[in-house]
Amino acid sequence: MGGNSPCASCKLLRRRCTKDCIFAPYFQPDDPQKFAIVHKVFGASNVSKMLHELPVHQRADAVSSLVYEANARMRDPVYGCVGAISYLQDRVSELQMQLAVAQAEILCIQMQQEPTGLPMTAMQMEPGDDKSSLLLSRTSSSSFNNNSLCPQYLSFASSSSEVQDPLKRESLWT
Incomplete structure (x- = not known):
């Protein structure tokens, strides 16, 4: 930068900001906290080395x-x-399990509302029916027992969502 105001890194490090300062394009003087955190975690020397090793067009992303x-x-x-990332993956898994439970409940309710207790065929489906109904239509009606299937799926889904990994740590993002 070299002009009136030194970049955030030179200001923090209390040195003169030259026109070829490697930090100046990326650590503006109006955001000193940005460099302070990077400096605290990685160190100015290491960051400088990393930036020097990269082509100029990749430095901003780095x-x-x-x-x-x-x-x-x-x-x-x-x-x-x-x-x-680990926290978010765990959260996605939990939400997928909740979705599976909800879909199983929907299927059970739909099966209970059918007069014969058998799933609808593709021919009986309305254009607005959702994918849950399509799943029902693909199920073999001869192997489908309405009274025993729903509780098994629902009890499995609800019990498996309650099991927690004893090594799972608390996260600051919860």
Whole structure:
């Protein structure tokens, strides 16, 4: 930068900002916290080395990634971004299980509403019916027992969603 105001890194490190400062294009003086977090987690020397090793067109993305990882490391010093990803994957799994339970309940209700207790065939389906009905239509009616199927699926789904991994750690994102 070299002009009036030093970049955020030079300001924090209390050094003179030169026109060829590697940090100046990525750490603007109006956002000093951005460099402070990256410096605290990775160190200015390491960040400088990383940026020098990269082609100029990739540096902005690298700085963005470093800032993101540094913020994640401040929240979770051990796992960083991986902790956030792991938490989100666990959450997706929980939501998929809840969706499966809800779909099973819908199927049971639909089966109970049928006069014969047998699933609808594709010919009986209305154009507005959802995929749950299509799943019912593909099920063999001879092997389908309405009274015993629904409770089994629902009890399995509800009991498996209650099981928790004893090694699962608490996350700061909950």
